[in-house]
Amino acid sequence: MPTKLKKTIRLTAGIVALTALGWSPLKGQSIQRVEPLNWWVGMENPTVQLVIYGPQIGKSEVQVDDKGVELIQVNRVENPNYLFLDLKISASAKPGWSTFTFSQGKKKWTYRYELKQRNQGVKAQGVNSKDLIYLIMPDRFANGNKANDRVKGMLDQSLNRDSMYLRHGGDLEGVINKLDYLQDLGVTSVWMTPVLTNDMPLASYHGYANTETYHIDPRFGSNETYVQLGEQLHKRRMKLIFDVVPNHIGSFHWTVKDKPMADWLNEWPSYTQTSYKDQTIFDPYASAADKKKMVKGWFVPTMPDMNQQNPYVQNYLTQSHIWWIETAGIDGFRIDTYPYNDLDFMAQWTDRIQREYPQFTFFGETWVHGVANQAYFLGGKHVGQEVDSKLMGVTDFQLNYAIGDALNQKTEWTAGANKLYSTLASDYQYPQPEWNVLFLDNHDKDRFFSVVGENIQKYKSAMAWLLTTRGIPQLYYGAEILMKNFSNPDGLLREDFQGGFAGDKNDKFTASGRTEAEQDMWTFVRTLANYRKQHAVLQSGKTMQYVPEDGIYVYFRYNEQQTVMVIMNCNDQEMEVKLDRFAERNAKATGYVDVISQQGLKLVDNKVKLAAYETKVLDLKF
Structure with a gap:
């Protein structure tokens, strides 16, 4: 401020x-x-x-x-x-x-x-498996209002697009200006990294250290601009996801600079960082000291940890989140650093929000290792939790690891395609696996195009998997145009979307501004995303998968009206796949339509050929 x-x-x-x-x-x-x-x-x-x-x-x-x-x-x-x-x-x-x-x-x-009077407009619809989420870092997406690039009086006055850690000038108006692009691509929901005021001296662009609770960062726009974004999305029958950070705030937050009480924050005799060891929360042999350090240690020195056991803190956080839903018509929350929160509080928080908005949905960031670890933070007490967190879905890091292994590792029993199969086979540990959010990359993870060595065919296979398997798919901005880089440092993952800023040589929001390879990938994503949007079988259909053989992974999505067969070749050579093995689902099929090429073909000798690392998405005809 x-x-x-x-x-x-x-x-x-x-x-x-x-x-x-x-x-x-x-x-x-x-x-x-x-x-x-x-x-x-x-x-x-x-x-x-x-x-x-x-x-x-x-x-x-x-x-x-x-x-x-x-x-x-x-x-x-x-x-x-x-x-x-x-x-x-x-x-x-x-x-x-x-x-x-x-x-x-x-x-x-x-x-x-x-x-x-309560907001009578569209609001709190919930985000579900019918949706395709598009994740945006607003500072790096598009600049719609150059007048707010710098705001007098704020601590961070940087504006340098050549630096990965300084501000670049993207804002909410820029996002609003690109909604037609997103809608055409097949996106149904927009999730932005936090947009509340971050009046921090350095690296304030990412938003995860808010210094205001009820105000949009003026370099992104105003509260009114954010309300306008929600309205524009809802006019397009799209949804708005708000990134909430109940675990911590910025060290320059006004309640930190002048604390209401000594236990407003989780504080220690000297700075104590979290251990980042989620296992301590469910480890039956963990020490109380280790559990405390995990949940009450600070994420980083500039992000003080909120004492969620303090009833005043509980009200302050919960009311602010209800306020934003009612004010801006938000449809769902992505919850940052979910395992670091007090789970008793999160259960209460969820109940209070859903009391007001029964259709509202949540998914939590669970950057952990192991399906059971991930499932522990969900509601339903399926894996022996002491607390029913009431959480509906998680960011599915386990399948994120698995799709990378499937395309990059040898097809051994515990790796390659088998890793993808065995991870999905563990869905029994989730109360409702269809609520999990699937992703190839995000603002913290290596760009997946780089993960697969910039191999276009591998990348298309991953994208085909993302848009056809169970759950709620999420695209990271620029994934559709082959944006790349590894997270060392993480600023490399957060480059500008070319064409969103004045002076850009190329406008990647338009076909004329893309290279041939970028346009081919964009068309691939658009085709499959819109097919998914129009066909319930890929949204809520049942799933049947087959144990991989010879590096070939096959699964079906099906309902009473339609059957889609997905065949993934995880080998570095062309493979011929005999379809007799899958008779349980395709025995009566007479032909198919290739969803990507839109070519209708008859089954010849009940075989299909796939190029190296190719994935085919086939709409079976009976």
């Missing part, structure tokens, strides 16, 4: 000029913040906890002059600059302004707080 604004009352939705509020100035006394910025009538949960912040505000007495609002409790905490007010909004309350009277001795002043 700009320094100038820190010295004044923040003017936001629900707050108007001081004179209009009837505010009476007191020497050394002001209300600098009220969060949430507003609330709504008609919520399922009638209570809300306001954070009031200002010099010595905690010494004040408070009254509320509104028949529809009951002040249940005034909570004074260690820091006298804070008050936490517990309110109950009656079912008969009307949208409008509630007047709060603060007094210290004979001095009084008033403050008005807005209660709004």
Whole structure:
């Protein structure tokens, strides 16, 4: 937040000029913040906890002059600059302004707080296996408004597209401008890395160290711009995913610079970093000290760990996430660093959100090793969890590892195609495997085109697998045009999408700006993504897979109306596949349509030939 604004009352939705509020100035006394910025009538949960912040505000007495609002409790905490007010909004309350009277001795002043009518637009639809998610780092995607490239007063004033760690200028308007491109590609949901204000001195572009809870980073746009993005997506029958980070905040967050209480954060006598050992959470032999270090250690020095066992922290986090759903019509959450959160809190958090939005969905980042490790963080208690986290889906790192092995390793029993088969065979450990999010790469992982040695045929096979197997597929921006690089350092994974910025030599958003290979790959992705979008069999159809033989992996997606056969050749040579073995699913087929080429062919001698590393997606005809 700009320094100038820190010295004044923040003017936001629900707050108007001081004179209009009837505010009476007191020497050394002001209300600098009220969060949430507003609330709504008609919520399922009638209570809300306001954070009031200002010099010595905690010494004040408070009254509320509104028949529809009951002040249940005034909570004074260690820091006298804070008050936490517990309110109950009656079912008969009307949208409008509630007047709060603060007094210290004979001095009084008033403050008005807005209660709004609930958002009647499209919202909280949930994201499911019908969707194709497109992941964007907004700073690196497209610059739609050069006027916000630098914002006066913010700590990070960098703007240098030649540096992988400085800001490049992409923003929300840039994303809005490219929605037609995404819709044409077959994308149905947009997930952006965090867009809240990150007023950090260095590397503020990635968003994972927010310093504001209720404000979009002004270098990305405004709250209103974000609302507009949601509206534009919903007009296209697309969805908006918000990247939430309940585990930590930035070290320059206003509640860190002036903490409400000593246990607002998980703090140690000296800096203590998490062990990154998820095993300690479920290890029956783990020490209490190791468990504590995993969950309460800091992710990095600039990201203080939130104490999710503190009830004030719990309310602060949960209410902010509900606020964004209601304000912007968000449809689903991606939850950052899920294993590092307190699972009891996350279960409560999930219940409170779904009480308001029953169709809302969540998927958590679980960068762990092993299906059982990954499954442990899901709801349902399928693998002996002590806590039912209520989490619906995870980012499926295990299948991410497996698809790389399938195309890069020899086809031995524990590697190659067998790794892909055996990983999927472990789906019994998941309550609902179709809720897991599949991906080839993301903002932290090597670009998959580089993982397969820039072999186009391998890459197409991986993409075909991504868009035909069970779960919710996710594309990382630029995957469709062969963007590449390894994560050493991670800035290499986060290059600009060429054509999104003024001065770019080529516009990769258009066919004329792509190379022949890029256009071929883009067409491949678009064809398969739109086929998936139009055919329920690849969204919610059943799956049957066969044990790989000779480096050939075969699986089917099927329902009562349609059967799709996927044949993956994991060998570095052409292979001929006899289809008799798969009679359980294809015995009555008379021919097929190759989904990519759109060619319809009859089965000849019940055989199919595949080039080295080729994957065929066949719509069987009966």
